[in-house]
Amino acid sequence: MRKTILITGASSGLGEGMAREFAKYGRNLALCARRTERLDALKQELEKAYPEIKVSVKALDVNQHDDVFAVFKAFKEEFGSIDRVIVNAGMGKGASLGTGYFYANVQTAQTNFVAALAQCEAALEIFREQNSGHLVTISSISALRGMPRAMTVYAATKAGLLALTEGIRADLIKSRSPIKVSAILPGYIRSEINEKVKNTPFMIDTETGCRKLVQAIEKEPVQAYVPTWPWAFIGFLMKRLPLKWVMKLG
Template sequence: MTEIEGKVVAITGASSGIGEATALRLASHGAKLVLGARREDRLAALAARLTTANPKAEVAYLAMDVRDRSAVADLVALAGARFGRLDVLVSNAGVMPISPMDDLRVDDWDAMVDVNVKGVLHGIAAALPVFRAQGAGHFVNIASTAGFRVTPTMAVYAGTKFAVRAISEGLRQEAGANLRVTIVSPGMTRTSVTDPTTIPGAPPELVETINAIAMPPDAVARAITYALEQPPDIDVGEVVIRPTAQS
């Protein structure tokens, strides 16, 4: 038995990247999973992969968008309906359409605020009353090393990740003795979000760096697992994880 075995864990942005890697790793530790993402076909494929690897694995999933507050509430409700409780919410969904401010890509700015910030707030709004009623619960909010350092083309993205860190720390201070809040701040990670081909106007030096040093998503999944493995009275406030080559 581990601290993770039997825990009910909901993950947003679960269909790829860090979310997918976290689902795979937590399933191997005996967690019961509730997976949320926009792409239902990817969720179904991941659920099938998990149950094929372990026929006893318990997995539920819901196609949803964290920009929709009711959809996040539905994901939390699915955990209760399927498993009777929710122990952990991993707010992982995020977007990173970076660009110079002069490009005035206002729609991209809105998307980053809506997904990266409001998506986390929607998760808190949905899960906090559940955790309070249970007398226990754990928020894991995915920020970024961009939440510590602003660089050109990444001002708005960094702003959203600064916000995630601030919101999470405020929540931790208000949480009390029975709730836990963990910020996980990854550096360059090889995911669809950081795929240079999907970042309009990405500076050549950024593309080169991502291709050269980005770490696998499972590195972040291991950090999340570490936070979840701690005894109930231990709160891992923040984990910063980056490639050793990242400045």
């Protein structure tokens, strides 16, 4: 059993929801995000509801890469070991390229890929030292194809993260490491990153989505669509249909 779980971006959305679900499983939680007041409130809530678990919270801006390594190491020292790291922190800013929103597109690129790389590096340093652990990256169904408008850079970063995750797994297989690696591709789960998006088919609420995310993560798959239906089927189609048809699936 993975007793101690580190989640980045845990102050809201899917990170916060997954923390609540893992608390129900009796897991210790190492939670980090920029908004510490929300983390503190979550810690109090979870420790009151589940007094048998330990919850530790720390401030972390994942774009401060040195801080990523320092915070992960601090959690390791505090708990003795980290059994699973969920690379969840991300953002969805952006617009069509060439329309004057480079500042937003580059923020998304840096946060969703470069900062994710830092988190994977920091996690794997710990796991290699322990010779055990489970690295989980939260990609997206949008990673499977290029996407238009505000999704263009977001989808590209999630595709990059998906490829990075597979590369890490390949490296660990080659070295016969016991460390496990999973890429999770959520479909449409309501969260702060998409709260303004309306009339989206197949959208599920945050609580249901996070419950299904945790159920998938617990199985430690190589890759999983969440929820499986309809996203495994849609993913199959997305990888094979002409791009103009793919745009009609969402």
